[in-house]
Amino acid sequence: MAALPAKLGVVVTAPLVLLARAVDPPLRWWQRMAGQGGMAAVFLLPNLAIFGVFVLFPLALNFVYSTTAGTDILLQGRSFVGGAQYARLLECRDYLDPLTCREDTFWTAAANTLVFVVLQVTMMVVVSTITALILNREIRARGFFRAVFFFPVLLSPVVVGLIWRWILQRQGLLNLVMVSLGLEPEVWLNDRTYAFAATIGVSVWAHMGFYTLILLAGLQAIPKDLYEAAEMDGTRPARVFWRITLPLLGPNLAVVLVLALIRGVQIFDEVYVLTGGGPGTSTLYLTQYIYEVGFASVLRNPGLAAAASILMGLVLVVLTLCQLWLSRRGEAKGAK
Amino acid sequence: MGRITLNDIRKRFGTTEVIHGVDLEVGEGELVVFVGPSGCGKSTLLRLIAGLDQPTSGTIEIDGRDVTRVSAADRGLAMVFQSYALYPHMTVQQNLSFGLQNTKMARDEVGRRVSEAARMLEIEPLLERRPTQLSGGQRQRVAIGRAIVREPAAFLLDEPLSNLDAELRVTMRAELAQLHDRLTTTMIYVTHDQVEAMTLADRIVVLRHGRIEQVATPLDLFNRPANLFVAGFIGAPNMNLFTATAQDGQAALPGGLAVPVPRNGPCTIGIRPQHLHPAEADASALEGRVTLVEALGTETVVHFRTADGTDVITVMAGQPGIRLGDTIRLAPDPGQIHLFDADGDRMDNNV
Numbered sequence: 001m002a003a004l005p006a007k008l009g010v011v012v013t014a015p016l017v018l019l020a021r022a023v024d025p026p027l028r029w030w031q032r033m034a035g036q037g038g039m040a041a042v043f044l045l046p047n048l049a050i051f052g053v054f055v056l057f058p059l060a061l062n063f064v065y066s067t068t069a070g071t072d073i074l075l076q077g078r079s080f081v082g083g084a085q086y087a088r089l090l091e092c093r094d095y096l097d098p099l100t101c102r103e104d105t106f107w108t109a110a111a112n113t114l115v116f117v118v119l120q121v122t123m124m125v126v127v128s129t130i131t132a133l134i135l136n137r138e139i140r141a142r143g144f145f146r147a148v149f150f151f152p153v154l155l156s157p158v159v160v161g162l163i164w165r166w167i168l169q170r171q172g173l174l175n176l177v178m179v180s181l182g183l184e185p186e187v188w189l190n191d192r193t194y195a196f197a198a199t200i201g202v203s204v205w206a207h208m209g210f211y212t213l214i215l216l217a218g219l220q221a222i223p224k225d226l227y228e229a230a231e232m233d234g235t236r237p238a239r240v241f242w243r244i245t246l247p248l249l250g251p252n253l254a255v256v257l258v259l260a261l262i263r264g265v266q267i268f269d270e271v272y273v274l275t276g277g278g279p280g281t282s283t284l285y286l287t288q289y290i291y292e293v294g295f296a297s298v299l300r301n302p303g304l305a306a307a308a309s310i311l312m313g314l315v316l317v318v319l320t321l322c323q324l325w326l327s328r329r330g331e332a333k334g335a336k
Numbered sequence: 337m338g339r340i341t342l343n344d345i346r347k348r349f350g351t352t353e354v355i356h357g358v359d360l361e362v363g364e365g366e367l368v369v370f371v372g373p374s375g376c377g378k379s380t381l382l383r384l385i386a387g388l389d390q391p392t393s394g395t396i397e398i399d400g401r402d403v404t405r406v407s408a409a410d411r412g413l414a415m416v417f418q419s420y421a422l423y424p425h426m427t428v429q430q431n432l433s434f435g436l437q438n439t440k441m442a443r444d445e446v447g448r449r450v451s452e453a454a455r456m457l458e459i460e461p462l463l464e465r466r467p468t469q470l471s472g473g474q475r476q477r478v479a480i481g482r483a484i485v486r487e488p489a490a491f492l493l494d495e496p497l498s499n500l501d502a503e504l505r506v507t508m509r510a511e512l513a514q515l516h517d518r519l520t521t522t523m524i525y526v527t528h529d530q531v532e533a534m535t536l537a538d539r540i541v542v543l544r545h546g547r548i549e550q551v552a553t554p555l556d557l558f559n560r561p562a563n564l565f566v567a568g569f570i571g572a573p574n575m576n577l578f579t580a581t582a583q584d585g586q587a588a589l590p591g592g593l594a595v596p597v598p599r600n601g602p603c604t605i606g607i608r609p610q611h612l613h614p615a616e617a618d619a620s621a622l623e624g625r626v627t628l629v630e631a632l633g634t635e636t637v638v639h640f641r642t643a644d645g646t647d648v649i650t651v652m653a654g655q656p657g658i659r660l661g662d663t664i665r666l667a668p669d670p671g672q673i674h675l676f677d678a679d680g681d682r683m684d685n686n687v
């Protein structure tokens with residue numbers, strides 16, 4: 001029995017061995033030429049090139065676009081306007097009322113995004129923490145439930161949007177159930193409050209599995225005997241949670257918080273499919289605003305969209321710096 | 337305070353029973369050590385006493401009160417974990433006071449107990465540090481301090497020194513012994529290290545496969561091991577064991593040495609390496625060629641092989657100048673021969 005897997009192993013690794021033999025001489029030659037330090041650059045270069053072409057270059061290009069005006073998509077057909085696009089976005093008579101701004105949709109989208117992010121992230125952290133706490137206990141069919149909660153993460157956001165539209169639309173599953181129970185059907189996606197709540201609920205449903213997994217890993221990293229020591233001392237469960245579990249879960253919670261914030265600000269696909277930003281502009285978020293201004297509207301304005309995306313990018317940079325600062329602080333505390 | 341009684345304790349995990357009916361009485365203020373090879377059920381037994389696990393059957397009493405169904409917190413015991421189990425996000429001070437604050441104890445009292453324990457363990461300068469900022473020995477002290485502040489009826493310690501380096505282990509061992517003398521609280525101490533057991537214990541409980549093999553004072557265990565397992569487990573280097581068949585009240589050791597045996601039949605003769613001495617020139621003796629010499633300075637451990645291929649170990653005082661390949665002739669002290677019957681149980685040769 002043991003001989004077969006061994007032979008199989010040889011067959012599987014043979015091509016790899018051949019490949020390794022083939023690339024070995026040129027790599028050796030390269031190392032002689034470039035030295036130890038230069039070799040690192042050689043290995044990093046391919047990835048760096050891809051990153052440059054698809055991330056850094058577009059970033060710079062986007063900034064250039066944000067300083068131009070016109071409807072033409074090619075740079076040659078566009079005129080340089082300096083900071084005019086930014087000025088247009090930021091021009092308001094009363095900064096407390098989006099409707100007095102020149103680009104009132106931008107401000108509406110920004111305000112919507114702010115409320116969405118605050119509510120969604122709060123809900124995300126609370127729900128995924130509770131789920132992780134439950135899944136961490138010795139419950140029956142634990143593996144099954146872990147899979148169930150993680151499953152939506154594997155779905156494409158568009159599929160998520162479609163599933164929930166199918167459930168929530170006027171002739172959808174939910175109304176069907178309500179009618180069969182003798183209740184009045186409700187126009188869920190055509191009601192400003194319900195639609196807004198739906199975008200929060202659906203995005204939490206779609207992403208919480210990922211955050212639950214991070215928190216579950218954190219919970220499992222807490223040594224069992226800390227809980228046993230607490231048990232010997234007669235610590236009440238609530239006190240165990242607040243004084244032991246929560247502080248030790250802190251680094252994981254910080255990661256979850258910031259990742260959820262960043263992804264919350266970027267929300268687009270599910271919502272676009274589910275509500276399309278409506279009714280009216282009640283679920284219009286920043287990414288959709290940028291997309292519509294830049295590509296989808298009749299009078300498209302790539303310059304304005306580019307400027308808006310740069311402003312949004314700045315917010316994301318600040319959030320990312322917060323994350324780095326939090327994780328550094330966590331490390332420093334552990335090392336002290 | 338601190339009398340612990342186990343009555344026919346059994347513990348099953350799933351379908352495998354790991355503790356097979358243990359009866360034990362630990363007296364007030366006694367330091368009892370559970371010793372035995374890894375996996376013999378020492379930790380399990382300790383956790384049953386602590387209340388962290390429930391026995392499948394049997395009862396546990398503390399000071400005459402049946403606590404079998406009483407929660408860990410209400411048994412009035414304190415445990416020191418092998419990993420120390422200090423709360424990493426709390427300072428030493430907070431670690432020491434956390435357990436007391438559960439019990440609505442007055443602040444003054446908490447402070448008094450913490451500072452007294454800190455003084456006793458000489459960790460006062462460390463009170464504001466976190467566990468990660470402490471050395472292994474310092475963490476160990478904090479873990480013990482956390483047990484002391486509870487002023488428990490008994491301390492339960494599960495291999496408390498196993499994470500320390502050899503030198504520190506010796507120091508901490510001595511400190512633990514002093515601490516027990518000072519506190520006079522009952523302690524149950526788990527270890528797989530027989531030296532720790534011998535040096536610390538008032539009484540030693542030798543466990544194997546979830547059963548008690550023998551309960552005795554350290555010297556009784558050394559001088560009168562109840563069976564082959566205890567004989568082989570206690571004492572370093574291990575006791576020399578020779579299998580033989582007794583006839584006409586005599587059993588023969590390799591080399592023709594005859595030992596009186598009360599009963600005929602197969603038996604095992606045990607002689608500690610320390611109890612072999614150079615034989616008279618014409619008397620019968622264990623004779624063999626030296627295969628290994630371990631010179632430790634104060635004593636020398638000599639391994640030799642007899643003509644029939646039996647390996648024997650002896651310990652000689654000082655530096656006797658024996659070399660590899662030498663032939664040596666040794667005879668046991670007549671009063672220091674242990675006899676075991678076919679089941680491995682001790683036979684009394686004095687009878």
Ligand SMILES: Nc1ncnc2c1ncn2[C@@H]1O[C@H](COP(=O)(O)OP(=O)(O)O)[C@@H](O)[C@H]1O
Nearest residue numbers: 349350354372373374375376377378379380381
């Ligand atoms: N929670 C558990 N589940 C199943 N088996 C266990 C559990 N705890 C201990 N055991 C088994 O019980 C036996 C005794 O373990 P333990 O008391 O930890 O040994 P020791 O502390 O003497 O090394 C071992 O065979 C171990 O595998």
Ligand SMILES: [Mg+2]
Nearest residue numbers: 378379380495
């Ligand atoms: Mg153990």
